[in-house]
Amino acid sequence: xxxxxxxxxxxxxxxxxxxxxxxxxxxxxxxxxxxxxxxxxxxxxxxxxxxxxxxxxxxxxxxxxxxxxxxxxxxxxxxx
Amino acid sequence: xxxxxxxxxxxxxxxxxxxxxxxxxxxxxxxxxxxxxxxxxxxxxxxxxxxxxxxxxxxxxxxxxxxxxxxxxxxxxxxxxxxxxxxxxxxxxxxxxxxxxxxxxxxxxxxxxxxxxxxxxxxxxxxxxxxxxxxxxxxxxxxxxxxxxxxxxxxxxxxxxxxxxxxxxxxxxxxxxxxxxxxxxxxxxxxxxxxxxxxxxxxxxxxxxxxxxxxxxxxxxxxxxxxxxxxxxxxxxxxxxxxxxxxxxxxxxxxxxxxxxxxxxxxxxxxxxxxxxxxxxxxxxxxxxxxxxxxxxxxxxxxxxxxxxxxxxxxxxxxxxxxxxxxxxxxxxxxxxxxxxxxxxxxxxxxxxxxxxxxxxxxxxxxxxxxxxxxxxxxxxxxxxxxxxxxxxxxxxxxxxxxxxxxxx
Numbered sequence: 001x002x003x004x005x006x007x008x009x010x011x012x013x014x015x016x017x018x019x020x021x022x023x024x025x026x027x028x029x030x031x032x033x034x035x036x037x038x039x040x041x042x043x044x045x046x047x048x049x050x051x052x053x054x055x056x057x058x059x060x061x062x063x064x065x066x067x068x069x070x071x072x073x074x075x076x077x078x079x080x
Numbered sequence: 081x082x083x084x085x086x087x088x089x090x091x092x093x094x095x096x097x098x099x100x101x102x103x104x105x106x107x108x109x110x111x112x113x114x115x116x117x118x119x120x121x122x123x124x125x126x127x128x129x130x131x132x133x134x135x136x137x138x139x140x141x142x143x144x145x146x147x148x149x150x151x152x153x154x155x156x157x158x159x160x161x162x163x164x165x166x167x168x169x170x171x172x173x174x175x176x177x178x179x180x181x182x183x184x185x186x187x188x189x190x191x192x193x194x195x196x197x198x199x200x201x202x203x204x205x206x207x208x209x210x211x212x213x214x215x216x217x218x219x220x221x222x223x224x225x226x227x228x229x230x231x232x233x234x235x236x237x238x239x240x241x242x243x244x245x246x247x248x249x250x251x252x253x254x255x256x257x258x259x260x261x262x263x264x265x266x267x268x269x270x271x272x273x274x275x276x277x278x279x280x281x282x283x284x285x286x287x288x289x290x291x292x293x294x295x296x297x298x299x300x301x302x303x304x305x306x307x308x309x310x311x312x313x314x315x316x317x318x319x320x321x322x323x324x325x326x327x328x329x330x331x332x333x334x335x336x337x338x339x340x341x342x343x344x345x346x347x348x349x350x351x352x353x354x355x356x357x358x359x360x361x362x363x364x365x366x367x368x369x370x371x372x373x374x375x376x377x378x379x380x381x382x383x384x385x386x387x388x389x390x391x392x393x394x395x396x397x398x399x400x401x402x403x404x405x406x407x408x409x410x411x412x413x414x415x416x417x418x419x420x421x422x423x424x425x426x427x428x429x430x431x432x433x434x435x436x437x438x439x440x441x442x443x444x445x446x447x448x449x450x451x452x453x454x455x456x457x458x459x460x461x462x463x464x465x466x467x468x469x470x471x472x473x474x475x476x477x478x479x480x481x482x483x484x485x486x487x488x489x
Contacts, residue, residue: 002275002279002348002351002352002355002427003257003355003359003383003386003387003399004257004261004275004278004279004282004351004354004355004386005261005271005274005275005278005351006208006386006387006388006389006390007389007390007391008208008211008213008389009208009213009258009261009262009389010271010274011211012211012213012214012262013261013262013264013266013267013274014266014267016267017267018265018267018268021262021265021267022265024214025213025214025217025262025263026263026265028214028217028218028221028259028262028263029221029259029260029262029263031221032221032224032225032259035225036225036228051231051291051292052228052229052231052292054288054289054291054292055228055231055249055252055288055289055292055293056228057288058284058285058286058287058288058289058292059224059228059252059256059285059288059289061284061285061288062256062260062281062282062284062285063259063260063263065281066260066263066264066281067263069264069265069277070263070264070265073265073268074265
């Protein structure tokens with residue numbers, strides 16, 4: 001067991017199909033990603049507060065990977 | 081039919097990303113154009129802000145500073161105080177300037193937002209444990225966004241203390257773990273593969289966030305284990321046995337293939353190391369800088385709250401006790417080697433070694449209520465020891481790792 005993947009979250013993940021979870025949990029992740037990317041872009045354009053830009057990049061990259069994996073899983077389900 | 085469906089899904093996802101990207105680029109161009117138009121008029125004001133409040137921004141953004149512009153290292157709290165001091169009194173080290181007094185007041189005022197952030201995370205963990213997962217994820221996403229706004233470089237935030245802002249920003253990693261775990265499509269994969277994926281992504285986020293909160297990435301790797309930290313490693317071994325006694329789950333199901341066992345071991349080791357990096361290396365260090373011993377206890381409480389979904393209260397208390405032991409080791413020495421080793425030994429002992437040696441079935445002679453009471457007493461005693469024992473001065477934030485423009489972009 002690990003605090004990174006508690007039993008409740010693991011149960012929630014395993015009880016929902018990939019398309020359904022991508023429409024519920026995935027939407028929250030996508031909205032957070034879009035908001036963080038927008039803020040990061042604004043900060044990058046304004047060339048201001050580089051530390052906050054680093055923090056936003058650090059959080060955005062794993063969310064981007066999660067989004068890419070979700071899309072790949074949905075495509076794989078459709079292909080097979 | 082299937083091809084049409086595939087085309088529709090691909091078109092929807094790609095077009096969504098394209099729309100977001102086009103919107104962002106358009107907004108960026110508009111913002112840049114507006115800044116270029118307003119720059120001559122606002123020049124004096126910008127310089128005033130850069131000298132008076134955020135010189136690090138001006139240093140990192142313009143490698144060759146303009147004549148007359150202050151160049152300092154305001155990433156550190158001392159410099160944080162210095163930059164608010166008038167230039168003529170910078171060399172005066174005897175009498176605290178108004179900037180230092182303001183920083184001291186800011187540190188005192190930082191306890192409220194910090195405590196609020198820690199309580200938010202713990203309460204959210206309590207809410208998510210009974211099963212309100214989607215609502216919990218929405219709250220987690222909001223917490224991530226709000227906590228990231230408390231970056232040390234921000235001007236005019238709710239807390240004026242650099243250390244408090246760094247601590248709150250570091251706390252964003254905790255709800256982020258749940259957001260990323262729920263955002264990944266883990267349903268058809270095995271549990272170890274999911275844990276490995278979550279640990280990898282959270283580790284990437286922790287290493288990326290560390291420079292922004294004043295922690296060098298080198299300190300997160302672990303390094304050597306000093307002799308004063310060996311009790312923490314030994315405590316990991318002992319608590320692994322205790323966790324086995326009170327019912328820690330075995331890492332792999334009975335009759336699993338060798339590859340599954342290897343994957344489970346790898347995932348357990350990675351997850352333990354990432355937990356230490358996040359909770360001890362980033363969250364505890366920043367909280368200790370901001371609030372001292374109370375920050376260490378708060379970081380341990382946040383760590384223990386992530387285990388609230390466990391089967392038994394005794395198991396939660398085992399990890400809370402382990403968190404206290406590891407927290408004390410990190411608070412005294414500032415290195416992560418022993419906590420990582422101790423946590424790995426705890427997890428491997430509880431989920432692999434002791435079940436192999438003594439059997440997968442947990443011993444029936446262990447009374448859960450008695451074990452729970454004994455562990456609760458141990459946690460309380462360890463908390464009192466941690467609060468009463470004088471910890472060394474919290475480590476000063478290192479020199480800022482000012483990224484290049486390419487890295488920041």
